[in-house]
Structures are given as C-alpha cells and as structure tokens.
Amino acid sequence: MHPFIDFLNASDELAQISEQLSEGVLVANRQGLVHFANKAARRALGNDNLLEQPLAQLLPWLSPYLEKLDFDQPRPDRSPLVSALPVALDSEGRHLRLNLSYLLASNRQPKALLVLIKDVTLSVRDRERLQSQKTRLETIIDGTRAGTWEWNVQTGENIINERWAQMLGYTKAELEPTTEATFQSFVHPDDWVGTSAKVKRHFDGELPFYDHVCRMRHRDGHWIWVHDRGRLTSRTADGKPLWVTGTHIDITDSKEAEERLSKLAKTIPGLIYQYALDRDGHSWFPYASEGIRDIYGLSPQQVQDDASLVFDRVHPDDQDALAQSISLSANSLNKWHCQYRVCFDGKEQWLEGNSIPELLDDGTVLWHGLITDITERKHLEEQLRTLSLTDELTGLYNRRHLFQALEDAYQRHQRYQTPCSVLLIDVDHFKQINDNHGHHVGDAVLKRLADLFREKLRVTDLAGRLGGEEFLVLLGDTTLEGAKKAAELLCQAFAVLDLPGDDGLPFRATLSIGVASLGQEDDEVSTLVSRADKAVYRAKHQGRNRVCLAH
Ligand SMILES: Nc1nc2c(ncn2[C@@H]2O[C@H](COP(=O)(O)OP(=O)(O)OP(=O)(O)O)[C@@H](O)[C@H]2O)c(=O)[nH]1
Structure with a gap:
C-alpha cells in the first residue's frame, strides 16, 4: 500500500489528484522521513527518490523549525507552523516558497508533517525586474532634475517626490501631507488661471496632455519659473478624471536667459x-x-x-x-x-x-x-558723393570732376574718334561787378549763369565751374561748329539778362567764350583747355561779349 494512503487513510484518488498539482506536496512522519512526494515536489527538489529521505536534509531551511516539533500537543487547527518562509534559493537559482504544517488526526493530535513547495522563481524575477525598472526611472527623473507629482483629482491628494519640494526650498517631509491646495498655494495667482484652464481642456479631451509655464514662490520669497506638464492616467468607473501624473521642471535659468535675449533684441536697432x-x-x-x-x-x-x-x-x-x-x-x-x-x-x-x-x-x-x-x-553717402563732385556756390560740377569727365571724353575720342568740344566761359569785368555791387551780387551773377547753363544746354552737356568767374562746358558728341552755336546762344542769352543790382536797379553783364574741339593736335586734355583759354583771351582782346574759336 502507498505510504501516503496509509498515512492519510485517504483514497487512491486523492493521491492521484495530488500528482496533478503544480504545487509540490511532501508528507513526512514524526521522525521527519518523507513518506509521500508528488511529482511537483520531486521536480522542485530535483530528486526522483525522495521516499524515506530526512526532510532536514532535503530542505535544510526547515531545520530550525523541525527541531521544535511537538507531536504530543493537540493543536486546535491546521494552521501552518511556518508559512511563506523566506524565499529560498536553490542551486539552479530558483526560488521556492515553503509552507510547513502538521497533518492532524481527527482528535486534533498531529500525526504527520505536510510540506507544500511552490516555485516562485517567475514572480521573484518579475519583482526584481520591476524594482530595477523603478530604480532606472528614478535615476532618469533624478537626472532631469524633475519634480514629479501624482494628483488624485477626486480626493485632492497629491504625491510628490523629494525634488519637487527641493525646487521650492523645502524637504518633502516639511510639505507633507501635500494636496492640490499645497500646489495652488505656491503658484502665482496670475498664472493659476492659465494652469487650470489648460488642465480643463486636457480633461475635456481637447489636449493630449497639458503643458504650461507658471511662476511658483520659492521659500526665500522669490518666484521661480516652472514648466508644468501632466497627463490624465485613469478615470473613475463613471468617467470622471481620477489620477493625473506629471512633472515640474525649474526653468528659471533658461527663462531669465530668454528674457535677457529678448531685451537685447528689443534694444538693438534693427531686426535680429x-x-x-x-x-x-x-x-x-x-x-x-x-x-x-x-x-x-x-x-x-x-x-x-x-x-x-x-x-x-x-x-x-x-x-x-x-x-x-x-x-x-x-x-x-x-x-x-x-x-x-x-x-x-x-x-x-x-x-x-x-x-x-x-x-x-x-x-x-x-x-x-x-x-x-x-x-x-x-543719404549721407549720397550727399558726400555730390559734395565731392560739385561746386558749392553754383551746384555745377567742380574742377576735379570736370577734368575727370574731360579725361573720359578724351579716351572715347581716341578710341572711337567721337567729336567732343569745350566752351571756356569767363564773365567780363567781373571785378567791377564785385566792386560796384558787392561780393554777394557777384555770387548771385555766378549762380544766375549756372541756371542759364541748366536752361539752355542739353542734358548730356556737362557744365562746371573751374574757379572764380571761369566756367567750362563739355559738349559730348559735338563738333566745333555745333559748339560755336551753343556758345553764341549762351553769350546772347546772358547779355540780355537783367541782373539784380545791390541798389535794386537791374544791370547787365556779358561773357567771353573760347571754343575748342578735340583734334589731332591735342595729345592730352590740358592742350585742349589751353587752346580754349587762348580763344577766350582773344575774345577779351577783341572787346569781350563774344565767342572765339580756338586754332
Ligand atoms: N563774387 C565773387 N567774386 C569772385 C569769385 N571768385 C573770384 N571772384 C572775383 O572775380 C574777379 C575776377 O577778376 P579778373 O580776373 O580781374 O577779371 P575781370 O574783372 O572779370 O576782367 P576780365 O576777365 O578781363 O573781363 C576777382 O575780383 C575775384 O576776386 C566768387 O566766387 N564770387
């Protein structure tokens, strides 16, 4: 007869059922020798031959309890002697949970020992994995310097981490128990409205999470800038928001840097x-x-x-x-x-x-x-450029620019034989005008002459003042004959101008003009001007108010 059946006085079926259990079952006699071991027990202990083996040897962790056994005392119930023993580690790295109890006879007298063995390796490993995940997450959160919070919307309870409290200059213990009201008491009143509005939109499903920047009061009294982010993680059975988890990150430094930059951008003239x-x-x-x-x-x-x-x-x-x-x-x-x-x-x-x-x-x-x-x-550059080219009194080109233009014309003439003429113009008896009417009237005469150039000459002609009462007009693409006509036109037009005298009475003045055209005899610009100058001299000599052509 099977020893187990002998012990339990039970049916063969019971033994068969026990064979099917995933939990190991060992039954030992008063001497601690195994009398029954089911399949799961044999597998758990890695031994097919457990019968008559001493329990203390098979499961040394039970020894302290086995030593204290007392079979002679009746027991009121079947409660285990040892329940959920500390998880034991076997040679294969498995974890077994052992449960030792008496088997009682009908008179409640212990008559044998029952050991239940459960392989808990998987759940232990799960626990270890969860623990290491938790540690890793904590390290990450610690690294981000994020304050974390979990808020029960229904009860107002708020669970924070140590960093959350530190951010505001407190320890967690100092702030506990924390609630929604604790959070609100730190937030700047002007920012609370915005925070609540964002939370509501998230709860209403408009936003996948809520995200807001607000100011929070530090223990020292100053405001810190906090990036507040959160997400609803569960709802009540009737659909109300339950748990919200989130982070608070102190962004005061970057916010201040941003403000400094924006101030800078505002003060720098221009667009950054x-x-x-x-x-x-x-x-x-x-x-x-x-x-x-x-x-x-x-x-x-x-x-x-x-x-x-x-x-x-x-x-x-x-x-x-x-x-x-x-x-x-x-x-x-x-x-x-x-x-x-x-x-x-x-x-x-x-x-x-x-x-x-x-x-x-x-x-x-x-x-x-x-x-x-x-x-x-x-505009300044433009003014400077104009100033460097023009004569201040008349607004005509100055000597420097005139000679530059003459040089260009000379080069063009050399290359393409383009005709080019100059008029050298001198106001007659100008000294007398100054002497009779004053220097300012002399100036006015020079300006009036400049206006006459603007009125009578072609836009392509270039008039300038060489100095004093001496002017030069460059007539591009113009022969000596054409230039003579232009000179006579100017000469006649000026002679009939009524010039305002100092005494209020108008007076008249005349011009002497020498005309010269670029020709083979001119090996440089100055020769041309010099020929025109000689022609002026002749005009003066012949009685002024006239045009003379250069030889
Ligand atoms: N008002 C005024 N006079 C000037 C200016 N530049 C030179 N003058 C004067 O112009 C006069 C030129 O006189 P002259 O060179 O003797 O010649 P002129 O009196 O015109 O006599 P002719 O040329 O022989 O007809 C001098 O008195 C200069 O002082 C100026 O910008 N404004």
Whole structure:
C-alpha cells in the first residue's frame, strides 16, 4: 500500500489528484522521513527518490523549525507552523516558497508533517525586474532634475517626490501631507488661471496632455519659473478624471536667459532673425525680433510661417539682386550680405543685411543674422558723393570732376574718334561787378549763369565751374561748329539778362567764350583747355561779349 494512503487513510484518488498539482506536496512522519512526494515536489527538489529521505536534509531551511516539533500537543487547527518562509534559493537559482504544517488526526493530535513547495522563481524575477525598472526611472527623473507629482483629482491628494519640494526650498517631509491646495498655494495667482484652464481642456479631451509655464514662490520669497506638464492616467468607473501624473521642471535659468535675449533684441536697432529656406523654395522666419515692425512694417507672427510678405515689400529694382544674393549664400553656405530698398507706408528705406547660413539635416538652410536700416547712412553717402563732385556756390560740377569727365571724353575720342568740344566761359569785368555791387551780387551773377547753363544746354552737356568767374562746358558728341552755336546762344542769352543790382536797379553783364574741339593736335586734355583759354583771351582782346574759336 502507498505510504501516503496509509498515512492519510485517504483514497487512491486523492493521491492521484495530488500528482496533478503544480504545487509540490511532501508528507513526512514524526521522525521527519518523507513518506509521500508528488511529482511537483520531486521536480522542485530535483530528486526522483525522495521516499524515506530526512526532510532536514532535503530542505535544510526547515531545520530550525523541525527541531521544535511537538507531536504530543493537540493543536486546535491546521494552521501552518511556518508559512511563506523566506524565499529560498536553490542551486539552479530558483526560488521556492515553503509552507510547513502538521497533518492532524481527527482528535486534533498531529500525526504527520505536510510540506507544500511552490516555485516562485517567475514572480521573484518579475519583482526584481520591476524594482530595477523603478530604480532606472528614478535615476532618469533624478537626472532631469524633475519634480514629479501624482494628483488624485477626486480626493485632492497629491504625491510628490523629494525634488519637487527641493525646487521650492523645502524637504518633502516639511510639505507633507501635500494636496492640490499645497500646489495652488505656491503658484502665482496670475498664472493659476492659465494652469487650470489648460488642465480643463486636457480633461475635456481637447489636449493630449497639458503643458504650461507658471511662476511658483520659492521659500526665500522669490518666484521661480516652472514648466508644468501632466497627463490624465485613469478615470473613475463613471468617467470622471481620477489620477493625473506629471512633472515640474525649474526653468528659471533658461527663462531669465530668454528674457535677457529678448531685451537685447528689443534694444538693438534693427531686426535680429532666423530665416529658413527649404528645398522646395518655401521660406519663413522661425524667429524675428520686434525690430521687424520698423524694418518691414510687419509683425513677427506675420512672417513666422511664410516670408512672402517681406519680399513683397522689397523695391522692384532690388528684388532680383536680393534673390540672387540669397541663393548664392544658400549654395555656397557663405555669409549673406546685401543692401537693398524696401517700400511700405509710402516711404522708401535702405536696408543692409548680414547673416550666417547653416545647413540643416533635411536640406533646409537656416540663416542667423541682423538687418539694419541704413537709409540715413545712404543719404549721407549720397550727399558726400555730390559734395565731392560739385561746386558749392553754383551746384555745377567742380574742377576735379570736370577734368575727370574731360579725361573720359578724351579716351572715347581716341578710341572711337567721337567729336567732343569745350566752351571756356569767363564773365567780363567781373571785378567791377564785385566792386560796384558787392561780393554777394557777384555770387548771385555766378549762380544766375549756372541756371542759364541748366536752361539752355542739353542734358548730356556737362557744365562746371573751374574757379572764380571761369566756367567750362563739355559738349559730348559735338563738333566745333555745333559748339560755336551753343556758345553764341549762351553769350546772347546772358547779355540780355537783367541782373539784380545791390541798389535794386537791374544791370547787365556779358561773357567771353573760347571754343575748342578735340583734334589731332591735342595729345592730352590740358592742350585742349589751353587752346580754349587762348580763344577766350582773344575774345577779351577783341572787346569781350563774344565767342572765339580756338586754332
Ligand atoms: N563774387 C565773387 N567774386 C569772385 C569769385 N571768385 C573770384 N571772384 C572775383 O572775380 C574777379 C575776377 O577778376 P579778373 O580776373 O580781374 O577779371 P575781370 O574783372 O572779370 O576782367 P576780365 O576777365 O578781363 O573781363 C576777382 O575780383 C575775384 O576776386 C566768387 O566766387 N564770387
């Protein structure tokens, strides 16, 4: 007869059932010798021959309990002697949970020992894995310096980590028990409204999570900037929000840096920007400082997704050059530099741009740069240029520019034999005019003569003042004959002008003009001028108010 059946006085079926159990079953007699072992027990202990083996040897962890056994005391129940023993590690690295109890006879007298063996390796490993995941997550959270919180929307309970408290200058213990009210008490009242609104939109399903920046009061009294992010993780059975988990990250440093940068961008005259151009030719300004309002008359938002409005404002004559300079910089990745005009609100402005391109992974080119208004500088440059070319009193070209123009004409003549003539014009008795009417009237006469040139000469003719009361007119593409006619026209027209005298009475003056044409005898410009000068001298000599041709 099977020893187990002998012991239990039970049926053969019971033994068969026990063979099917996944839990190991061992039965031992008062001496601790095994009398029954089911299949699961034999497998758990890795031994097919357990019968008559001492329990203490098979399961040494039970020894302390086996030593204290007392079979003579009746027991009130079948409760185990040892339940859920500390998990034991066998040679294969498996974990077994042992449960030792008496088997009682009907008079409640212990008559044998029952050991239940459960292989808990899998659950132990699961626990270890969870623990290591938890440690890893904690390390990550610690690394991000994130304060974490779990909020029970229904009860208001709020579970925080140590960093959350530290961020505000406290320890976790100092703030516990924490609730939703604890959080609210730290948030700046002006920011609380925004935070609540975002949370509500998330709960209503409008936002996949909520994300907000708010100020929170530090223990020292100052405000820190916090990036608050959270997500609903569970709802009650009737669909109400239950648990929300999230993080609080102190972004005070980056917020302050951002504010410093934005202040800087506001104070720097001009537009600080990032301009992006993708492979398809679409362009936009990911960042534009407030200066864009002065530079292009647009807001940063208007160009955030599309830069076309900017290009619409570029002066039509400068659009091609601007587009070319951008594409050159995009292709070469060299610094972009350009001066161009923009027109808006009825005004025209000169701009100068400088920026450095950067090629992004997706092929987009991103420039970082500055555009400034150089209208004033351009006007000054223009004025300077004009000043360096003109005579201050009459506004005509000055001697330097005249000789430069003569030199150019001389070169053209040498090359293409283009005819070219000059008139050398001298006001007669000018000293007398000064003496009789005063220097200021003399000046007025010179200005009036300059006006006469503007009225009577062709636009292609170039009139200038050589100095004093001496003028030179360069007549491009004009023969000696043509030049003579022009000289006579001027001579006659000036002679009939009523010039305002100092005493209020008009007076008249005349001109002596020498005319010379570039010819083979002129091996340089000065020869031509010198010939014209001689002709003037002859005109003076012949009685003034006349035109003489050079030999
Ligand atoms: N008002 C005025 N006078 C000037 C200016 N530059 C030179 N003059 C004067 O022009 C006069 C030129 O006199 P002259 O060279 O003797 O010649 P002129 O009196 O015109 O006599 P002719 O040339 O022989 O007809 C001098 O008195 C100069 O001082 C000027 O910018 N303004």
